[in-house]
Amino acid sequence: MFGRGSTDDKGPVLGWLNVLEAHHALRIELPVNLRFCFEGLEEDGSQGLDDLIVTETSKGPQGWFHGVDCVCISDNYWLNTRTPCLTYGLRGIAYYQIIVSGPGSDLHSGMGGAVYEPMTTLISLMGKLVSVEGRILIPGVYDGISVADSSELQKYQDLDYSVADLEKVAGGPISLSDDKATVLMGRTREPSLSLHGIEGAYSGAGGKTVIPATVSGKFSLRLVPPQTPDDITKKVVSFIEDEFAKLKTKLKMKVEFVGGGKPWVADTNHWSYEAAKRATETVWGKTPNYTREGGSIPVTLTFADNLGVNVLLLPMGRADDGAHSTNEKLDISNFLNGTKLLGTYLYEVANINSDK
Amino acid sequence: MFGRGSTDDKGPVLGWLNVLEAHHALRIELPVNLRFCFEGLEEDGSQGLDDLIVTETSKGPQGWFHGVDCVCISDNYWLNTRTPCLTYGLRGIAYYQIIVSGPGSDLHSGMGGAVYEPMTTLISLMGKLVSVEGRILIPGVYDGISVADSSELQKYQDLDYSVADLEKVAGGPISLSDDKATVLMGRTREPSLSLHGIEGAYSGAGGKTVIPATVSGKFSLRLVPPQTPDDITKKVVSFIEDEFAKLKTKLKMKVEFVGGGKPWVADTNHWSYEAAKRATETVWGKTPNYTREGGSIPVTLTFADNLGVNVLLLPMGRADDGAHSTNEKLDISNFLNGTKLLGTYLYEVANINSDK
Numbered sequence: 001m002f003g004r005g006s007t008d009d010k011g012p013v014l015g016w017l018n019v020l021e022a023h024h025a026l027r028i029e030l031p032v033n034l035r036f037c038f039e040g041l042e043e044d045g046s047q048g049l050d051d052l053i054v055t056e057t058s059k060g061p062q063g064w065f066h067g068v069d070c071v072c073i074s075d076n077y078w079l080n081t082r083t084p085c086l087t088y089g090l091r092g093i094a095y096y097q098i099i100v101s102g103p104g105s106d107l108h109s110g111m112g113g114a115v116y117e118p119m120t121t122l123i124s125l126m127g128k129l130v131s132v133e134g135r136i137l138i139p140g141v142y143d144g145i146s147v148a149d150s151s152e153l154q155k156y157q158d159l160d161y162s163v164a165d166l167e168k169v170a171g172g173p174i175s176l177s178d179d180k181a182t183v184l185m186g187r188t189r190e191p192s193l194s195l196h197g198i199e200g201a202y203s204g205a206g207g208k209t210v211i212p213a214t215v216s217g218k219f220s221l222r223l224v225p226p227q228t229p230d231d232i233t234k235k236v237v238s239f240i241e242d243e244f245a246k247l248k249t250k251l252k253m254k255v256e257f258v259g260g261g262k263p264w265v266a267d268t269n270h271w272s273y274e275a276a277k278r279a280t281e282t283v284w285g286k287t288p289n290y291t292r293e294g295g296s297i298p299v300t301l302t303f304a305d306n307l308g309v310n311v312l313l314l315p316m317g318r319a320d321d322g323a324h325s326t327n328e329k330l331d332i333s334n335f336l337n338g339t340k341l342l343g344t345y346l347y348e349v350a351n352i353n354s355d356k
Numbered sequence: 357m358f359g360r361g362s363t364d365d366k367g368p369v370l371g372w373l374n375v376l377e378a379h380h381a382l383r384i385e386l387p388v389n390l391r392f393c394f395e396g397l398e399e400d401g402s403q404g405l406d407d408l409i410v411t412e413t414s415k416g417p418q419g420w421f422h423g424v425d426c427v428c429i430s431d432n433y434w435l436n437t438r439t440p441c442l443t444y445g446l447r448g449i450a451y452y453q454i455i456v457s458g459p460g461s462d463l464h465s466g467m468g469g470a471v472y473e474p475m476t477t478l479i480s481l482m483g484k485l486v487s488v489e490g491r492i493l494i495p496g497v498y499d500g501i502s503v504a505d506s507s508e509l510q511k512y513q514d515l516d517y518s519v520a521d522l523e524k525v526a527g528g529p530i531s532l533s534d535d536k537a538t539v540l541m542g543r544t545r546e547p548s549l550s551l552h553g554i555e556g557a558y559s560g561a562g563g564k565t566v567i568p569a570t571v572s573g574k575f576s577l578r579l580v581p582p583q584t585p586d587d588i589t590k591k592v593v594s595f596i597e598d599e600f601a602k603l604k605t606k607l608k609m610k611v612e613f614v615g616g617g618k619p620w621v622a623d624t625n626h627w628s629y630e631a632a633k634r635a636t637e638t639v640w641g642k643t644p645n646y647t648r649e650g651g652s653i654p655v656t657l658t659f660a661d662n663l664g665v666n667v668l669l670l671p672m673g674r675a676d677d678g679a680h681s682t683n684e685k686l687d688i689s690n691f692l693n694g695t696k697l698l699g700t701y702l703y704e705v706a707n708i709n710s711d712k
Binding site: 091093095097102103104105107108109110111112113114115116117119120121123124126127130131132133134166169170171172173174175176183184186187188190191192193194195196197198199201202203204205206207208209210211212213218220222247249250251258259293294295296 | 447449451453458459460461463464465466467468469470471472473475476477479480482483486487488489490522525526527528529530531532539540542543544546547548549550551552553554555557558559560561562563564565566567568569574576578603605606607614615649650651652
């Protein structure tokens, strides 16, 4: 089924509605109490959703989410095209720009050799942030991040996933490692730093002999626990200011925090994950991959922090669905089994809790 | 007199026409024979002008430029706002882009930490080209460039020019040196390397969490004798390819030569320069600055190479005219005295040659 939003996120929303519709048509009682929160603005920054959650929580017993025992969100994808997954972690993000200025306006490069040029200093600073192998060079950035022990490493090795899967998604043989656990951990349980571009410099085709007057280099870090945007910002700003001072130019420089969000990791031993695992095995006949995602879904953390309950990401679609892209699709088998999975999950939640 | 093109280059063209008109009105014979070449497309790359010069030269005695003994071009400016100048040198240029690719399409930075990112490699390569103090780091680039001897250094010291003049034009206190000779030589008799920008990366305001798939870093060198674009291109390509190989990424890289032109320096002992000096002293009451420019006027070299004669750049406007900018202007005193200067120059050319 092709169409913008088919997998992200109309398909999963319909899946939940299908479950309700089936129970209503068959006049069967739902196995658990449900509170729905449908969100239509997630791709536009979820305007107002965080406020809604905070407000409803603050209402106490009158709030919409009062009494909720766990949260289940369907807004992600399998790691590959074969194996269902449960997602228990998302990286956070901290986005910055380094602004270097000096000339009163853009200069002709005939002035080159007479003045300090903002681009040269900016490129020098951006080049100190991360190695070509992806190692972040800002001191203290890795502080407190746990090293995966052998049992965690084994979990990554056991995932039904290969470096070829990654390179298919990337569109080229550009994996940082040939070891799948290393690659997966690099993408999901380690922080990363990407250089996105430069505002104010020449960005067109061909050539222009300009010395740009003010340039803003954009970069962001993806964060993992215990990193927070606040903590990382201190380290980023301090490092760049020190490096800029060492350059001893006559230019001006400032580092700005553009925005960010904390990382999130859930306890997979919680009954909600166990229910989702059993439901997956029933519907798909496979034990799910337990995955962390490299990206961010900020509302996940808002639910976890405000409701104080376990959050599970239970996806419907596959890695090759092409969310946000042309020809976005959702396979019919994923839609049908995904609907069954969501329904079965509710029964497993009821079963597990009645066992207690 | 304010208006686009007032100083670059309508004013100087009118100056020459004024000289002709005055002689015609007064029915006075011109002191020398003249061939005019008026150019209206210089700001659009002088389409066809090089071809015209080559074609006319190849016609021999029937060619328009046959018998021309020297060339005088009025398309530049004083070094400051006080002192007329004769310009005897222009830097050449060699423009390049470094193209780094790998992913099949732009990736979400949630993939960060798993793949080699073109931007990281490009920024690393661009950071190896030039120091923040403007020293070009490409081996062999300075080969063969003469060191200024004490008499040449003295010429720069004697110029009516200050670091404050430069910083006024630059719009900020960003001079690479506090010594005016060092600054002027850096801008005109030394090569320079400027980083212009990046095509394909994010260049907008705010933030975008993209890992760009293919990025092209633009930079150019300003050249001085004996540098040529051909020679410099070999050194640039070889250096960047070596540095890229050292990075050992899985990405692809190529260096492209976008375009260029050779530097030009004229013999200031030629009688055309002597005539221009005498005319300047007569009209302005000042000995002119002898200057080299940091930029390029490619047709200068085309005239010098094809006609095989001395070329002089004899300007009308000032450093603060704001050529190519809003509120471009030409001072009335520069227009009137500039017209007199061009006329007087013709008489001095005749005098000097009749002395011989």
